[in-house]
Amino acid sequence: MQFTPDQLTKYNERGYVIIDCPFPQTLTDACLHAVEKVAQEPLPDEDGKKNHHRLRPQLPDSYWCKLDHSLPFLQIELHTDIVELARQLENDDDIYFRNGGINELAPQRSFLWHRDAEIEYIEFMHYFSGSKKENGCLRVIPGSHIGSVDRLITQVEDLRNKRGDANPTTGQSIPDVKLPNEISLKLRPDQILVRSSRIYHATWVNTTSQSRLMHMVRRHRSSTQKYSTKIHNRAKRASSFRSM
DSSP, X not given: OOOOHHHHHHHHHHSEEEEEOSSOHHHHHXXXXXXXXXXXXXXXXXXXXXXXXSSOBSSTTOSOBTTXXXXXXXXXXXXXXXXXXXXXXXXXXXXXXEEEXXXXXXXXXXXXXXXXXXXXXXXXXXXXXXXXXXXXXXXXXXXXXXXXXXXXXXXXXXXXXXXXXXXXXXXXXXXXXXXXXXEEEOBOTTEEEEEETTXXXXXXXXOSSSOEEEEEEEEEETTOHHHHHHXXXXXXXXXXXXXX
């Protein structure tokens, strides 16, 4: 599968594009079956990241849940069409699999305005039950992946101060302030969002009684300096351990 020229233009200009799922429904069904099989509410002192609801974290205060990198999810993360789409966006055959993770937005929770990273990488996001305002869909500033977001950060801080909410907390039950140019990204269950790691985004509050389950896959070219350095350092440590 390949992006169309129009889809590539949208991604480069807006920092995101919505496409149809390139993998079969059977892979999604296997992931949902795994979730139902191991679903267990996290203990009160485990969910410091406010990122878990039915799936306990692998370690306390960790973003990673019990099913991250399990076989049903890896079959999507390593799917050939996902790899080819990442290669096309990066214009590079040598693509690094950074990680894959399961994100749960529990009822009455939301996420604040932020940028995931300053370095550029690709994020594939699949909302298993779709996403809409009621279940906490993504809010983005189109084009904010380009350049600095300092102006947006200042704007957010000013608006928070005006409404008397200068220090909001992650996972709070009221949405973060509304920005003039933001749009809400609504997706069907058979669509995926492909976005830049640098796009400025938040979520609405999940006002439903069910958690909003999303599977994220992150990829970038292997030459990205930060992660190439990490790989090199890990290799050096592994070599020193073998020589001891």
